[in-house]
Amino acid sequence: MSFNPAILTDNWAAILDGMVLTIVIWAAGTVIGLAVGLLVAIGQLFTNRWVAAPLTLYVAVMRGTPFLIQLFVIYYGGPFFGLDLSPLTAGIAGLGFYGGGYFAEIFRAGFLSVPPGQIEAARMMGMSRFQIIRHVQLPQMLVIILPALANMTVLLSKETAVLSVITVNELTSVIQSIGSTTFAFAETLLFLAVVYWAFLEIVTAAARRLEKRVGRFTLRGQH
Template sequence: MDVLQQIQWENLFNPQLAWESFPFIIQGSVYTLSLSLVTMAIGLILGLFTAVARMSGNLVFRWPARAYISVIRGTPLLVQLFILYFGLTVTGITLTPVTAALIGLSLNVGGYTAETIRGSILSIPKGQWEAAKSLNMTYWQSLRRIIIPQSVRVALPPLANTFLSLVKDTALLSVITVPEMLYQAKIVAGRTYDYMTVYILVAAIYWVICTILNIFHERLEKRYGRYTV
C-alpha cells in the first residue's frame, strides 16, 4: 500500500522537474507583476474619470460612462482580450500581445474601479459637500481637496482586492501569447508532458505572490483604513 501511494505521489508531483523548471517559469513573473502594476495605475485613473462622469448631471458624460461600465462588467475579460488581439485584425489593426494586454486589462480595471470609486464618493456625507461649498470651493475643488481624500479610505479595501484579482487574471494573457508565468509553464509542460507538476508549481508561485501582496494590503489598510484609531 505504501509503495502504491509513493508511485501515485510521484505521478502527481515531480520535485526535480519543479526545481529545474522554476527559473524558466519565474521569468514570466516579470510580465505578471509589471502588467498588473501598470494596468492598475492606468485603470485607477480611467476609473476616477469614469466615476465622475457617471455622476455628472450632463447626459453627454453620464451615458457614455454608464455604457462603458456596462460593457466591461457584462462581458468576460477573456472575450475582451480576444476582440483586441484577434478581432481587430479584421479592421486592419494589429496589436502586439503586450499592447493588447495593456489595453484590455486597463479597460477592464477601469470599468470595475469606476463603480468602486463612485460608491466611495457617494458614501461621503453631504455635509462635507456643503462645508466645501460654504468655503466657496468649486465642484472640482471640493472633489480634489475634500471628497476624494476621504473616499480613498473607503475605497482602499475593494481596490486592493481588485489588484489581487488582476494579478491572477494575468494568467488569461497566455491565450494571446504574452510570456507570463502560465505561458512559460505551458512550454515546459508541452516538452515534458508532466502537466500536473508544472501547473501545481505555477499555482504555488501565484499563491506566494498573492499572499505577500495581501500582507502589504493588510498593513496599508491598518495604516490608512477608515476605522483606524
C-alpha cells in the first residue's frame, strides 16, 4: 500500500467541519468547566458542611473516574433519569463537568494561597464575604493559578477525541470515518496526530503568552 495524501485533500470539507466542531466543543466545555469549578470551589470553602460535602464528593468522582465512563453515564444513562440529550449536548456537558472537577481543585488551592492576613484586614475594613472574594482573593489567586488553569485547558482539548464514541461528528470521528471508507489508516491517523499536536502547541503558546502578560502586569502593579 502506498501513502496517498490526496485522500485528505479529497475530503477537506468534512475535515474542516470536524475541526471547527472540535474547537467549539473544547471552548464550550472549557467555559462550563471553569464556571462549575469556580462555583464548586466557593461552595466548598465558604458554605456550611451540608453544601460542601456533596461538592467534595462531586470533585472526587470527576477526578477519580475515567472521562469515557462519565460520558457513557450521561449519554446512555441519562434517559433513565429523564435526561435525553443529543450526542453533542451530552459531549459538551460531559466535558464541562469533567473539567469542572479539576478546575474546582485548582481554584480551591488558589483561594487558600491568599495570605490570611489580607483577608483579616479586609474584614476589619468592613468588607463582606462576597466583597473579600471578589476584590481580595479572586484577583490574587487567578495570577497564582494561571499556569495550572492553562495546563488543564490543554488537557481538555485532548479529551474531545473521546466524544467520537457517542457519535459526535468531531475531528476524530470524521477521520475514523474516512479511514474506514478508504482503508487509508496511515494517512488519516498521522494527519489526526499532527492536527492535535499543532492545536495543543497553539493553545500552549497562547497560555504562555498570557502568563507573561499577567506577570508583567503584576510586577508593574507592585512598583
